[in-house]
Amino acid sequence: MTATTASALDGAIENLRSWLDAGHRTPQEIRATVYRLGLAWPHFPTGAGGLGLDPVTGVAVTARLSAEFGLPAVPARSVIACGMAAPTLVAHGGGHHHPLLRRIYVDQEIWCQLFSEPSAGSDLANVATTARRDGDRWVVNGAKVWTSLAHEAQWAMLLARTDPDAPKHRGLTYFIVRLDAPGVSVRPLFQITGEAEFNEVLLDDVVIPDSDRLGGVGDGWSVAITTLTSERGALSNVARPGGNAVDRAVRLWHQCEHRNPVDQVRLADLWIRDRLVTATLNRTADDPTGSTGPMHKVLSAELHQDVAEFTAGLLGRGALEYPRGYPMTRPDTSAEAEHDLLYDYLRSRGSSIEGGTSEILRNIIGERILGLEPEPRVDKAVPWRETRRG
Ligand SMILES: Cc1cc2nc3c(=O)[nH]c(=O)nc-3n(C[C@H](O)[C@H](O)[C@H](O)COP(=O)(O)OP(=O)(O)OC[C@H]3O[C@@H](n4cnc5c(N)ncnc54)[C@H](O)[C@@H]3O)c2cc1C
Structure with missing residues (x-):
């Protein structure tokens, strides 16, 4: 950590301490201040809820804040937003996506993950939902399954096929989409517990502006890896x-x-x-x-x-x-x-x-x-359109 970053961190923690000491604060006010001071995700860039710390120090600072100030843990319904969407937006989104980070952390907006499909679970690169370019927007059609929290979410991360003639990993593009967009329907899937925590999500001519594409056209797989690793x-x-x-x-x-x-x-x-x-x-x-x-x-x-x-x-x-x-x-x-x-x-x-x-x-x-021998993958270099699919 450079001397400048260390002093920014000390300053932010001291500001938080004196602000908290000054009176009763609601959880929403606390989150807003933590975000403004760059302590929401300390390893994110300045202006995006962070201070630009390295990830190792960032984790240590988060642990310290929770021990010292008793900051509440992330609720179950925010795990996808905070733990998966936020790191993906920071790594692959533009500056115009930063307000979404604030809404995730401060307003606890809920996100879901529109990745899996009936024939694309373990073999995720087999996604068949299509996104067709139409000027500066995309038109999406397809069906996603097992989408946790889709019934509560405001936003989703979406993996869609934009080039069926490219090999399966290379024809995918990554978008974010609002769940209240026309053409999105969410149906509950009944689980063994008696609950429906996940859903089937149908996408019928859903329009997404090109500004809500994360990463390049055809680079969706590498963006998805960021989400999956998180x-x-x-x-x-x-x-x-x-x-x-x-x-x-x-x-x-x-x-x-x-x-x-x-x-x-x-x-x-x-x-x-x-x-x-x-x-x-x-x-x-x-x-x-x-x-x-x-x-x-x-x-x-x-x-x-x-x-x-x-x-x-x-x-x-x-x-x-x-x-x-x-x-x-x-x-x-x-x-x-x-x-x-x-x-x-x-x-x-x-x-x-x-x-x-x-x-x-x-x-x-x-x-x-471990660098062991990879699984045989017969369809890796074949155009997706020509692969055998269930
Ligand atoms: C509670 C829950 C919540 C979920 N939430 C979401 C969500 O929010 N968003 C989302 O997109 N998805 C979600 N999923 C879907 C989840 O990611 C998939 O179920 C998972 O990736 C497996 O895919 P599948 O069900 O199609 O099984 P399949 O891929 O059909 O696998 C069937 C079996 O074959 C095995 N198998 C498959 N390929 C191989 C291989 N190459 N080598 C060895 N074994 C193999 C698998 O391990 C498994 O045992 C959720 C699932 C659950 C259970």
Whole structure:
């Protein structure tokens, strides 16, 4: 950190301290001031909610602010906006997108991710939604699936095909789009939990101004990589067993009538894994390359599933009942909700799918981090239009 940046940081923290000491402030006022002082994302550029710090220092400053001033954690419904849209806007957007960053942080505008399609999940580069250029605007048609929060979001990140004659990774372009644009319809998808946290989103002649394109025409894949890398970091925390799930399992174990030594060893094992994952996450939270993201996501997701399964098993026959039933509801995303054990068990199944399945993340670790032999990809150099698709 240069001397100028260090003094800008000290000044911003002192300003925040004296402003907070001066009287009662609402959460919205606090967020507005944190943003104005460049402390929202300290590693973002000045004027975009940051101070231009390097990422490692930025993470340390955020941790310090939360410990010293008790700044509230990002609510569940803002994880996509703060953890995925904001870094993508900063890396690939223009200055005219900076007001969106303020609205994400201060007004807590909600974003969603229009990437996956029925035939483009793990094979995301197979996206078939089209964007056709029409002067200084684009006309988009297609269907997206599993779009979390689309029913609450104001904005979406969108990956669309602009050149079907280019190989699949090279014919994609990245846009941002308002969810209230004419031609966007959002339908709930009923999940195993009884909730509809995600949706099908239909795009029917949706018009997007060219100024809402991020990156070059045909460069959508590299912009999407920024979003996906950020997503794995953001989801490592979300996928972790929430609310001290292992401690809850230990409490339940003490009340359980049918304890056996084999399960006792399993419980001890889960506790060890939980503490190790937490310690590793904390130790590598400032990894500026994001290369530890896939590792954290795999570890967190699989631990979440194992703890949820163990705990549900302690309920014995009770685990066969699902008292909340299946009236389709929308989840409460305003805060970290406390869920019952069976809900947690059912929801945990999605942890190893969302944000890239554990199989795909292991492939990424093998190929991109360890430099192992890549998977055979027969359609990589073929025009997308000529590839075989389901
Ligand atoms: C709770 C939840 C929320 C989600 N939210 C969003 C969202 O907001 N926006 C969005 O765009 N998407 C979202 N998704 C979609 C998610 O990204 C996809 O489900 C995921 O990428 C897997 O794609 P798929 O479901 O099509 O499975 P497929 O790609 O069809 O995979 C099926 C199985 O085959 C395996 N497989 C596939 N290819 C390979 C390979 N090359 N090597 C080894 N194994 C392979 C997979 O691991 C998986 O087990 C969400 C999913 C869930 C569960």
